[in-house]
Amino acid sequence: MTKKAFLLMVSFAFIWSLNLHAASYKGQRVFSKRCVKCHGRQDFIESKTRREWKKLMRKKGKKLVEIHLKSEKAKKSWKYFKSKRFQRKAKHLKDFLVEYAKDSGRVPACN
Numbered sequence: 001m002t003k004k005a006f007l008l009m010v011s012f013a014f015i016w017s018l019n020l021h022a023a024s025y026k027g028q029r030v031f032s033k034r035c036v037k038c039h040g041r042q043d044f045i046e047s048k049t050r051r052e053w054k055k056l057m058r059k060k061g062k063k064l065v066e067i068h069l070k071s072e073k074a075k076k077s078w079k080y081f082k083s084k085r086f087q088r089k090a091k092h093l094k095d096f097l098v099e100y101a102k103d104s105g106r107v108p109a110c111n
């Protein structure tokens with residue numbers, strides 16, 4: 001294979017993978033910024049099924065907010081969970097979590 005053909009192939013693979021992740025990309029960013037420091041990444045997302053995530057994230061993450069506001073240990077997250085910012089991003093976050101849930105068969109590829 002020539003070098004040029006190889007480079008072409010690599011760029012196609014790259015563009016393809018970007019497209020694949022476009023939908024949940026925003027949610028992934030929220031998760032990396034807001035949740036990873038307390039929960040870690042992959043294992044945590046995979047600890048729940050799609051149905052469980054959907055339930056937690058229903059009505060802009062109402063249930064998720066409740067869990068955290070009830071827990072003294074999660075105090076550092078209270079400000080965020082009460083904010084408009086979270087409400088606005090809840091849908092993206094849900095898309096991301098559901099997409100990579102235990103029974104989705106998918107693994108977040110980009111860090």
Ligand code: HEC
Binds near residue numbers: 076
């Ligand atoms: C400051 C640390 C902190 C941050 C930030 C945080 N959490 Fe939590 N979270 C906790 C703690 C502590 C609990 C345990 C609450 C309890 O059970 O008392 C918890 C519980 C949970 C639970 C339910 C427990 C379970 O495993 O079923 C889910 C789901 C969850 N968090 C998701 C998230 C998501 C999604 C985010 C990001 C938007 C997030 N958390 C951000 C600390 C945090």
